[in-house]
Amino acid sequence: MSDTDNPVPVDPRLLEILVCPLTKTPLTYDRARNELVSRAAGLAYPIRDGIPIMLPEEARPLDED
Amino acid sequence: MAEELSYRAEAAAEYDRAFSHVSAYFVPFLLRAARLGPGQRVLDVATGTGIAAEAALRVVGADGSIVATDLSPEMIEKARQRLDKASNAFVAVEDGQALSLPDESFDVVLCSLGLMFFPDPLRGLFEFRRVLRPGGRAAVSVQTTPNRSYNGWINVIIARHVPGLAEATSRTFALGEATRLQSLFREAGFTDIETCTEKHSFTLPSFDAFYGPFERGGASTGQALASLPEEIRRGIREEVRRDLADTGGPIEVEMEIRIGSGRC
Numbered sequence: 001m002s003d004t005d006n007p008v009p010v011d012p013r014l015l016e017i018l019v020c021p022l023t024k025t026p027l028t029y030d031r032a033r034n035e036l037v038s039r040a041a042g043l044a045y046p047i048r049d050g051i052p053i054m055l056p057e058e059a060r061p062l063d064e065d
Numbered sequence: 066m067a068e069e070l071s072y073r074a075e076a077a078a079e080y081d082r083a084f085s086h087v088s089a090y091f092v093p094f095l096l097r098a099a100r101l102g103p104g105q106r107v108l109d110v111a112t113g114t115g116i117a118a119e120a121a122l123r124v125v126g127a128d129g130s131i132v133a134t135d136l137s138p139e140m141i142e143k144a145r146q147r148l149d150k151a152s153n154a155f156v157a158v159e160d161g162q163a164l165s166l167p168d169e170s171f172d173v174v175l176c177s178l179g180l181m182f183f184p185d186p187l188r189g190l191f192e193f194r195r196v197l198r199p200g201g202r203a204a205v206s207v208q209t210t211p212n213r214s215y216n217g218w219i220n221v222i223i224a225r226h227v228p229g230l231a232e233a234t235s236r237t238f239a240l241g242e243a244t245r246l247q248s249l250f251r252e253a254g255f256t257d258i259e260t261c262t263e264k265h266s267f268t269l270p271s272f273d274a275f276y277g278p279f280e281r282g283g284a285s286t287g288q289a290l291a292s293l294p295e296e297i298r299r300g301i302r303e304e305v306r307r308d309l310a311d312t313g314g315p316i317e318v319e320m321e322i323r324i325g326s327g328r329c
Contacts, residue, residue, distance in 0.1 A: 014132070014155040021165040045165075051141055053158045054165035 008050030020045075021054050035060065079283025081114055081143070087215045087267060088113070088178060091206060091322050092120045094263045095177055098326040099204035104128040105172040108196060110161040110189070111135055111179025115144030121175060122151055132166065134159035162188040169198045176205040178322065181240045190253035197329035203255065204326035209241040213264065213321035216279065216286045222304055223289045226297050230289050237285075246325035255327025264321040272311040275318060276302065 015029050020038035027036040027045070035044040036052060043059035045052060053059075095117060101107070103126045109118040112133035122131050130153040135141045141156050148154040159165060161176070161183055174193040183189040193203040211217035217237060224231035240246055243260040250258045269275040279286040280302070290298055309316045 011155055014157065017132075017167060017170060018157070018165050019167050021160065021163040024167070027165075048138070049142070051138065051145065051156060051158060052165075053138065055136075055158060055160055056163075058158075 010047055010050050010052060014052065018052060018054065022056055037062070079278045079281045079287055080140075082281075083278030083283035083287065084215065085114060085116055087320055088116045089120070090265055090267070091263055091320075092117045092177060094261070094322075095175060095204050095206050095324055096121060096124060098259065098261065098324045099173045099175055099202050101125065101173055101175075106170065107131045108164075108166065108171045108174045108193075109133045110159070110164070110174060110176045110193065111182065112144050112156075113140050113177075113179070115147040115156075117175050117177040118144060118154065119147050121173075122148065122154055125153075127153065129153065131155070132157065132171075134161070134164070136160055162192060164192050164196055166196045168195055169201075171196050172198060172201045174201070174203040176203070178206050178208065180205045181207045181237050186240060187249055187252055190249055190255070194253050194255060194329050199329055201329045202326060203250075203329070204324060205246075206322045206324045207240040207246065208238055209262070209321045209323050210238055213319055214238070215267065215318055215320040216284060218308070219279065219286050219301075219305055220289060222301055222308075223286065223293070226293055226301070227289050233285070241323060243323060243325075246323060250325055250327040253327075255329065257328040258325070259327070260323060260325045262321060262323050264319065266317050266319045268315055268317050270315055271313070272306055272309060272316055275309075275316055276305060 018027055020041050023040040025040040027038050030037050034047045037044045042062045045054055045059045101124045105125045107121045112118045112135050115133055118131050118133035132155045133144050134157050138158050141158050145156045174197055180186050208214050211221045220234040224234050246260050247258055282291050
């Protein structure tokens, strides 16, 4: 199952406070891909079963787009 | 590194049975060291199955909030289940040395029996200080020595048979000295640094009640056991039984922790 199949929603109050663990800059929520995007780090952090996975080694490099 | 630090599914599943009553016993001392009070915003790093977070939630009440993090997705899933009914508790998979939380956003940071597993504990404490508001407090608990650890002494026995485990076990107790904790807090920029020591003897109804969860893969001990052939496991079991002077009745296991805390 991919991360985007029937995504469990993340609490928006948590999304509001999370920053990029590398750059500590704000993230944007990509609803379609169910990812938290850090433009500064060039990484998209996955959300699995409603739990943000804030680890760079688990993140998708944005240049794959 | 991540592999060594993150618990596999069975370890998370048996962890509660193996160790949660031990963790839970010491949590109030940690909350006291953190000066936890109603309405506070709390970060619980290396929350495991969420034991400290759940206790903290009761203290901070509906006006406070908890963010509970762990490196292991299996552990964080357990923590979410434990905290599920609280609308002011949030979970995320995080590296305690590189948190995805903003500067000065918490009143208290807790880390219950977790900091000693960080590859770089000082980096962790720097992160704790970064996310604390000025005047906020971080409190961590660590194990002291294998002989006064609930299961560390078993790991020492197992380590004779598992290459690499001896090093991992000694690392588990690397922060056990009060002076070591104090200097780490000082180096990370904390003030008003305190340490204290708490000890308790746990009585279990039988040897199996104590050892069974480890035999089923619980915690670091169980994971190490699972990697061994049956015959060696049997030998270790007998050695542990002998050390506990098991006669078929209740047994006693001692555990000591050190708590360090400091103000941001």
